[in-house]
Amino acid sequence: MAKLNMVKALNQALFQEMERDADVLVLGEDVGVDGGVFRVTDDLQRTYGSQRVIDSPLAEAAIIGTAVGMALYGLKPVCEIQFSGFAFQCFHQIENHCARYRMRSQGRFHVPMVIRMPYGGGVRALEHHSESEEQFYAHIPGLKMVIPSGPRNARALLAAAIRDPDPVIFFEAKSLYHAAKEEVPDESEVIAIGRAQVAREGDALTLIAYGAMLRVALEAADVLRDEDGVAVEVIDLLTVSPLDRETLVASVKKTGRAVVVHEAPRSFGPGAEIAASIMDGAFLSLEAPIRRVTAYDVPFVGFAREKANVPDVPRVVSAVRETLAF
């Protein structure tokens, strides 16, 4: 048992998986000698050499294209895209090839690869270094879209993603990298992809979040408990796609109300799919419309106005109060 931040926990997952399976390799910009710009791949090259921890030229499409080839060949590449905002340079490789080879080859080939990307705001970074783009990947059939919310589940989900036979997009919230330390057992763990977790039980309303927004949701639940005396149930999605509708619907059947929080812009975002799924599965239990607390539908606003754009505790608390009062 050791107390690790998310960077160290992810690093440990890579060490454990590379040790466990000689087909696992790491590929990306600055991942080798430098250990990644956020140090998630620190010391891997020193241990496993430059054939398994590969510094690539600066070209996202070729990183993903190369990794798809490696995966078709039987390897298990874990690619790092330095910031999720750079991934539009390789979006075509992800959508056109990574996600489709199983179908295209009628099951003859599959693509067991992971694409790690730091995402989201909260670190006062510039354009292309602060956005949340999970909705694009969640929309693509053939991919899985995973976003951990803390060191321990980050390590377990990355291990699960590496062992998954299908391609997994793995988002890491930059604001969580050094935010908190958590007790993580020495032994490797996995969390099943596609399963949400109830982070806190409650009966008044279901608050759904993931990644960096989980902490915001939990703090909002604290405020609502202390100031309003209500017990809000908080669900940590962990996997955006495939969405764990069962857990969401079961919770809303109990609470009758739901609020979704995400950093991505609102329209056509995960909140819309979550709300539709709850309507499908728990319509007769609903006491109020499902609210979404999200970034606004505007292009990147610059870090000076970031705090006004990304959901915070007061905005979540106010949306929950409105939903409870409906």
Next chain:
Amino acid sequence: MAYFGDGATSEGDFHEAMNFAGVWHVPVVFVCQNNQWAISVPLKKQTHSRTIAQKALAYGLPGIQVDGNDVLAVYAATREAVERARAGDGPTLIECVTYRLGVHTTADDPTKYRSDLEVAMWEQKDPLTRFRAYLEKRNLLEEGLEQRVDDEIAEAVRRFEATPPADPLVMFDHAYAELPPDVQAQRDAMAASEPATPARPDATPPTQPGATPMRGQRLTRR
């Protein structure tokens, strides 16, 4: 070996791949089929480079331009590149200069953008015609070979056209290793609503040999 056309050399991925292959010194042979037309766009509007082969120089690899209508020249260039790759001497770009005699797709009308004269000139250099002439001259052309090849193609087309349509449910078979519950539910809904697909009752008969070609399409002269 990676195959692509002249148009593809304008894509960023072509350059990224050449660069990666050069930096990592990997055993790859890039084969560009330069048929001089990317649908309606001629090579001179595709690149200002005099050749495609020369693009290899920028990435530190050998680039070879070969007469793509000369079967033996293409074979020789390819064998050399493959041997270089096998020997650990890194990647090669081969540019095979040829010509797209036919249409790009059935929706394409080449008469809009190129002259019949140009096409006729290139028809003279058709690689099959040239190779047959070479084989005949050296007395190497086996009796009946062309007919056997034509029959084999016709038989493959016939088999393809006789294949019954696939069950729509197979679209769910290879989406994921294991279908997520919601996609499984979508499959179940289709299975419950869709009757098993009957064999196509109005299956169109196989294309008759000698059928009228589409605009701009070239009929084989054999």
